Structures are given as C-alpha cells and as structure tokens.
Amino acid sequence: NAGVMQNPRHLVRRRGQEARLRCSPMKGHSHVYWYRQLPEEGLKFMVYLQKENIIDESGMPKERFSAEFPKEGPSILRIQQVVRGDSAAYFCASSPWTGDEAFFGQGTRLTVV
C-alpha cells in the first residue's frame, strides 16, 4: 500500500523558470491538499482539490501559482517565473474524503538560485 508519492524530491530552478511538482495520492484517496513550509516554520495551507475540481484555493498566491488534479494522473502544483522567495518545502497530502485523516508525502524541496 504505497503512501502519498511526490516527485521530484529536490528541484533546483533559476529565477524566472517554471517549477512543476507532482503528487500521487494514496490508493483510494480522491482528495489532495498542497502545503508550503518555509525554513523553521510550520506548514501553510495552499490549495485543496478533488478530482478535476479546485475546492479551496484560499492559501494560494494570486499570481504565478496554479494547481490541478486531472481525472487521470497526479496532481500538479505549478509555479511560473519562480523567485528566490519561492524556495521552500512543498508537501502534498491526501485523504479518502473531506475531514478524514490526511497523510503526507515526503515533500519536494524547491531551491531557486
């Protein structure tokens, strides 16, 4: 029973490039959440998706960030024109339904140089 799978584990991008982070939820889970963790801080909610729908994106920056969870394939968090302040660990979590126990992936550590 594979857990939440995120890739890549580490990603280095130059300023201005695009970053694409992938998340495959646990088997049987159709709810996906993305969080960002800055160094020495807790996790901050970004977006909550169900298959093909964005349910809550109240934590997403208004520009350059987008997320999707297509009918087939992993959820994608996309950051366009990255800046140094985007450097952080990005975690994905999944749950079988709203409000149930959430399980986290190992995260993607994005470094913008």
Added chain:
Amino acid sequence: GIQVEQSPPDLILQEGANSTLRCNFSDSVNNLQWFHQNPWGQLINLFYIPSGTKQNGRLSATTVATERYSLLYISSSQTTDSGVYFCALLNQAGTALIFGKGTTLSVSS
C-alpha cells in the same frame, strides 16, 4: 479562523525522560492530528484524535474538545524521537488543516 498554539516551543530531554506537549485551539474541533517531522523532513502521522485518548507504544494523546486542548505524551524518550511535533486542526469549512508552529524536541543520549 482557528488559532492553534503549541507549547513549549522547544524541549530538551535526556534519553529516558518523559514529556508532555500541549496544543490549545480556539474553536470546536472535528479533526485533530498530531504529526512528527523527523530531522529528514518527513511528516509522520502519530494520532488522529478529535476527542478522547489513544495510545501507540510509548506515545499517547488526549484531546478534551470541550476545553479546547490536546496533549501528546512521550514516555521513555529516545534519540529517534527528536524532531518537530505539530498539532493540526481542520478549519470550519473542512477544507484545510491549520498547523501550529510546532514543538522542537531534542533528545540526547
């Protein structure tokens, strides 16, 4: 929105000692989880405990929803217990876990 406060912010223990970590929250709870973030950054589920008491080996947790707090007990601590312990609650909309700032635990041998 829900406020989640954890205490103490830092804790230093000798191996074998016991400890209690506290999580206070500002609103009623439908979902409360405790996580351990190990030194490699991995988030490990410890407890899903919106109310009551649960135990798993040397760890146990109690949530008193009516008084808006949860406690995590670690007994006979080991160096592998080191890391950051987070408490997280589901927001009112049921769409996001709101995390506390964590308790950083260091256990030395």
